[in-house]
Amino acid sequence: MVTPAFGRQMRDEHFLFAKSYVPLNHGSYGAFPAAVRTYQRSLQDQTEARSDAFIRFKAPSLLLESRTAIAGLLQVPRQTVVFVPNATTGVNTVLRNLTWNEGDVIVYLSTAYGACEKTIVHVCEITPATSVRIDALFPIEDDELVDTFRLTVQNIAAQQGKHVKIAMFDTVCTFPGVRLPWEALVKACKAEDGAHGIGHIDLSDLGQIDPDFFTSNCYKWLFTPRPCAIFYVPTRHHHLIRTTYPTSHGFRPLQEQQAATSASSDNDYLGELFKWAATVDMSPYLCTLEALKFRSNVCGGEAAIRNYCFDFAQQGGKRMAQLLETEVMDNKNATLSQCCFAVVRLPLRFASDTVSTTYGFTDRRSEATRGGVEYNQQLLPPERGPEFVKTIMDKLRDEYDTWIPMKFYSGAIWFRISAQVYLDMADLEWAAGVLSKLCKELPGSASGS
Amino acid sequence: MDEICNIKSISCGTEAAKYFALQEGYRNLNHGSFGTYPTPVRSVLRNYQDRAEATPDAFIRYEYPERLDESRAAIAKYLHAPIESCVFVPNATTGINTVLRNLVYEPDDVIIYFATIYGACEKTVSYIVETTPAEARKVPCMYPVSDDDLCDAFEDAVRDLKVNDKNPKIAIFDTIVALPGVLAPFERLTQLCKQYDVLSCIDGAHGVGHIPLNLSELGPDFFVSNCHKWLHVPRGCAVFYVPERNQHLMRSTLPTSHGFVPTDGGAINNPLPPTSKSDFVNSFEFVGTLDNSPFLCVPDALEWRSKVTWNDKQGEEAIFAYNLHLARRSGQIVSGILGTEVLENKQGTLGDCNFANVRLPLSFKDLAESDPAKAARIGQWIVKTLVADYQTFIAMVFYDESWWMRLSSSVYLTEHDFEWAGQVLKDVCDRVRKEEWKENESATKL
Numbered sequence: 001m002v003t004p005a006f007g008r009q010m011r012d013e014h015f016l017f018a019k020s021y022v023p024l025n026h027g028s029y030g031a032f033p034a035a036v037r038t039y040q041r042s043l044q045d046q047t048e049a050r051s052d053a054f055i056r057f058k059a060p061s062l063l064l065e066s067r068t069a070i071a072g073l074l075q076v077p078r079q080t081v082v083f084v085p086n087a088t089t090g091v092n093t094v095l096r097n098l099t100w101n102e103g104d105v106i107v108y109l110s111t112a113y114g115a116c117e118k119t120i121v122h123v124c125e126i127t128p129a130t131s132v133r134i135d136a137l138f139p140i141e142d143d144e145l146v147d148t149f150r151l152t153v154q155n156i157a158a159q160q161g162k163h164v165k166i167a168m169f170d171t172v173c174t175f176p177g178v179r180l181p182w183e184a185l186v187k188a189c190k191a192e193d194g195a196h197g198i199g200h201i202d203l204s205d206l207g208q209i210d211p212d213f214f215t216s217n218c219y220k221w222l223f224t225p226r227p228c229a230i231f232y233v234p235t236r237h238h239h240l241i242r243t244t245y246p247t248s249h250g251f252r253p254l255q256e257q258q259a260a261t262s263a264s265s266d267n268d269y270l271g272e273l274f275k276w277a278a279t280v281d282m283s284p285y286l287c288t289l290e291a292l293k294f295r296s297n298v299c300g301g302e303a304a305i306r307n308y309c310f311d312f313a314q315q316g317g318k319r320m321a322q323l324l325e326t327e328v329m330d331n332k333n334a335t336l337s338q339c340c341f342a343v344v345r346l347p348l349r350f351a352s353d354t355v356s357t358t359y360g361f362t363d364r365r366s367e368a369t370r371g372g373v374e375y376n377q378q379l380l381p382p383e384r385g386p387e388f389v390k391t392i393m394d395k396l397r398d399e400y401d402t403w404i405p406m407k408f409y410s411g412a413i414w415f416r417i418s419a420q421v422y423l424d425m426a427d428l429e430w431a432a433g434v435l436s437k438l439c440k441e442l443p444g445s446a447s448g449s
Numbered sequence: 450m451d452e453i454c455n456i457k458s459i460s461c462g463t464e465a466a467k468y469f470a471l472q473e474g475y476r477n478l479n480h481g482s483f484g485t486y487p488t489p490v491r492s493v494l495r496n497y498q499d500r501a502e503a504t505p506d507a508f509i510r511y512e513y514p515e516r517l518d519e520s521r522a523a524i525a526k527y528l529h530a531p532i533e534s535c536v537f538v539p540n541a542t543t544g545i546n547t548v549l550r551n552l553v554y555e556p557d558d559v560i561i562y563f564a565t566i567y568g569a570c571e572k573t574v575s576y577i578v579e580t581t582p583a584e585a586r587k588v589p590c591m592y593p594v595s596d597d598d599l600c601d602a603f604e605d606a607v608r609d610l611k612v613n614d615k616n617p618k619i620a621i622f623d624t625i626v627a628l629p630g631v632l633a634p635f636e637r638l639t640q641l642c643k644q645y646d647v648l649s650c651i652d653g654a655h656g657v658g659h660i661p662l663n664l665s666e667l668g669p670d671f672f673v674s675n676c677h678k679w680l681h682v683p684r685g686c687a688v689f690y691v692p693e694r695n696q697h698l699m700r701s702t703l704p705t706s707h708g709f710v711p712t713d714g715g716a717i718n719n720p721l722p723p724t725s726k727s728d729f730v731n732s733f734e735f736v737g738t739l740d741n742s743p744f745l746c747v748p749d750a751l752e753w754r755s756k757v758t759w760n761d762k763q764g765e766e767a768i769f770a771y772n773l774h775l776a777r778r779s780g781q782i783v784s785g786i787l788g789t790e791v792l793e794n795k796q797g798t799l800g801d802c803n804f805a806n807v808r809l810p811l812s813f814k815d816l817a818e819s820d821p822a823k824a825a826r827i828g829q830w831i832v833k834t835l836v837a838d839y840q841t842f843i844a845m846v847f848y849d850e851s852w853w854m855r856l857s858s859s860v861y862l863t864e865h866d867f868e869w870a871g872q873v874l875k876d877v878c879d880r881v882r883k884e885e886w887k888e889n890e891s892a893t894k895l
Contacts (some may be wrong), residue, residue, distance in 0.1 A: 016502035016503060017503055017504070018504050021503060021504045021507075023505070025505070025506055028505070028509075028720075029501075029504060029509055029738065030505075031502065031505065032502070037502070041495070045470060047483075048469070048470040048485050048491075049470060049471060049475065050471075050472050050475045050480060050836075050840075051477065051482070051483040051484075051842075052836070053475070053842060057833070057836060058843075085737060085738075085739055086737040088704045088706060088738070089704045091704070092703070092704030093704060099580075106860055114707055114719050114720065115704070115706040115707050115709075115737065117708075117717045118700075118701075118705050118706070119704065119705040119711040120715055121711045122701045122705050122709060125700070125711075125712060126553070126700075183540060199659075210866075217738070219738070226737055226738055226739065226740045227739045242576065242579075243572075243576050246543045246545070246546030246569075247542075247546055247569065247573040247576050248542055248572065249568055249572065251569075251573075251575065251576060253575040265892035278540045278541075278543055278569065279539075279542070279677070279684060279685050280676070280685040281684050284740070342490050367691060388775035397511070401504070403504075403505075403506035403507060
């Protein structure tokens with residue numbers, strides 16, 4: 001097999017970005033190649049050509065093929081996996097289908113995606129459920145995180161009348177962009193938000209790890225168009241998922257359901273339920289095969305992509321940290337960085353007495369600055385952290401035609417780079433140069449006003 | 450954008466047909482189910498999608514919200530509603546689900562709906578009844594019922610509930626019923642709801658672009674309508690109208706997303722730029738990552754429609770008049786060929802829309818042995834055969850022991866299409882009588 005040309009060449013030949021745009025944030029909205037767009041548009045054209053014929057009679061079999069392809073990738077039975085528009089819908093589908101009683105507790109991590117946390121808050125507003133949020137400060141060792149989690153669950157269970165009904169956590173979290181020991185967490189308990197999962201990390205053991213529920217955005221890392229996510233529910237829990245969101249034709253009222261199960265061998269319950277969840281453009285779901293084909297034929301397959309991206313994230317993160325004279329966020333066992341993100345600190349020092357020393361964070365930072373060139377002599381006020389983030393991000397967009405998410409976190413500004421097959425080191429070196437310049441220009445920094 | 454500006458005028462019928470991407474030889478006689486949109490609007494759609502891929506974050510986070518507000522302004526103006534009350538959702542079913550799931554139900558609360566409710570909405574009511582204290586009351590109605598009788602049945606139901614110490618909390622009803630496709634007296638029903646202090650939730654899936662609507666005058670509590678059905682906007686796009694007085698009832702979108710404001714106002718990470726919009730409007734701007742490009746196409750769809758002409762009419766007036774006229778004619782033509790009739794009440798109000806429901810000359814007793822399951826099989830065979838052998842689709846409903854074909858008019862159709870349809874249906878009925886439907890499904894080249 002020919003070694004695929006990753007990097008700028010891949011970008012120019014296969015992807016749809018504006019020439020001047022530097023796509024460093026694949027993690028938010030994903031991207032898909034021209035070949036997939038062409039295929040998607042042909043599906044859409046077929047839909048407009050003969051809408052009823054296509055939607056009613058052809059799309060269902062294409063959908064089945066797509067589910068089969070995804071099931072193969074995840075090595076799970078097809079009956080356990082369906083498509084939903086996005087991970088947020090997947091999470092909502094689980095949380096809102098469950099019946100909540102007094103004493104039920106939802107446990108989640110502080111890294112939960114905002115919309116998912118809000119879903120939990122709303123569920124607790126309208127049902128007897130309550131929630132417990134585990135504050136995790138990164139970088140953290142896998143063992144510590146899993147232990148904290150176990151302890152929290154045990155503490156809750158020890159309380160009269162309380163028990164943890166479900167726990168929600170990421171495979172790779174949005175911010176900071178780090179890999180979580182989700183397999184170990186699953187072992188310790190029950191449910192999963194894998195928004196950054198499919199196509200990003202190796203999920204071929206999903207069947208073996210066997211979470212109770214799993215959802216992941218295909219448009220983020222699998223090169224399908226937006227919106228497209230998979231929703232995995234092992235057969236043993238199918239009875240818990242009564243309805244799609246919104247409820248649609250696949251729903252069967254209880255009486256009907258009971259009558260049906262005795263009469264038929266309903267071996268695609270989930271598939272039938274999710275086959276039609278109100279009128280939407282289903283073409284993204286139907287692009288799965290095409291996306292997988294591209295990844296295989298042009299990129300050399302899942303492992304090749306993963307290896308390139310992981311390696312790029314690692315090397316790229318290190319390179320940027322070197323150029324900026326800061327550091328990459330990682331734990332001692334270097335497990336956090338086992339993904340396609342690199343999280344790097346901006347060279348801005350903030351006066352901070354709130355930085356936790358639990359994880360040796362302060363030590364590492366002073367190590368990095370020792371003997372190096374400081375971009376600002378005086379310590380910046382931490383209250384201005386978010387403002388600096390906004391200033392820098394706005395400039396990146398307005399003046400440099402790129403976008404890098406960053407956040408004031410734990411006493412410093414950390415930015416997240418998404419590795420992808422269409423990037424190469426020159427892109428990151430350029431970005432480091434730009435970031436360095438923007439830091440210097442900030443009001444309050446040494447060379448700024 | 451440029452393309453539409455340059456269009457001088459488009460006459461209904463064969464000229465308008467040139468603007469659509471319908472397959473040569475395929476007759477879409479079922480515009481009502483999924484709608485379709487003209488190719489200039491497709492260009493607009495694809496342009497937005499291309500921009501989203503060219504600079505994803507820049508477009509999605511910054512440009513999209515501005516275009517969205519322009520689109521909201523356009524649809525609000527079109528519906529004579531305040532912009533603050535209008536947001537977009539992917540489809541009417543999502544809108545109905547959003548309303549029903551956000552309400553808080555106490556024991557004795559009742560959801561009222563008609564027997565002709567859209568299937569997915571009835572299922573939503575079922576689910577609510579299963580999982581909350583709410584009960585449901587289904588108002589029977591059999592077409593061709595008169596508007597008076599329908600409204601009386603509704604009023605009787607409301608009164609009956611109150612007399613029995615139940616609280617009719619919300620009523621769901623259509624502007625235009627889906628199957629059979631008939632116009633409902635929704636204005637009167639809305640007034641009755643106000644009179645009896647029942648929340649009115651109008652499923653106007655077939656509404657915007659189909660019949661003239663003035664939401665300020667109508668004054669419903671909740672209203673949703675698919676723009677992708679009759680407004681020539683791409684799928685999926687529906688307008689969800691909630692007057693400001695009711696917005697506090699809509700705590701969460703479906704699914705819950707970044708715009709949700711916890712009751713304690715707690716700060717939860719929101720990656721989106723800050724906003725000065727109301728909580729309601731902000732909530733619906735991003736509801737999980739979707740491709741919301743269809744939402745952005747309303748202004749251009751409206752502009753394309755403004756170029757449409759028929760006789761001496763132009764724009765919306767032309768479209769409404771042409772579709773109505775063609776629907777009536779289609780019913781006359783097809784029922785004439787089949788020797789049957791159009792579903793209509795004595796006052797002639799049901800057909801005041803873009804549908805004509807024509808009965809097939811087939812006997813339920815003789816052909817299906819009065820067995821509903823067999824009737825269903827016959828129906829399924831009919832629609833599959835229409836696609837496979839005749840390159841067309843017509844929506845069908847087995848209703849009141851007869852098979853009815855719901856014809857949809859559209860600006861790209863003419864009377865010739867329905868003359869053809871009449872002959873085709875005649876042919877299909879012959880084949881049903883010959884019991885072709887009993888044979889195994891033919892290998893259909895779909």
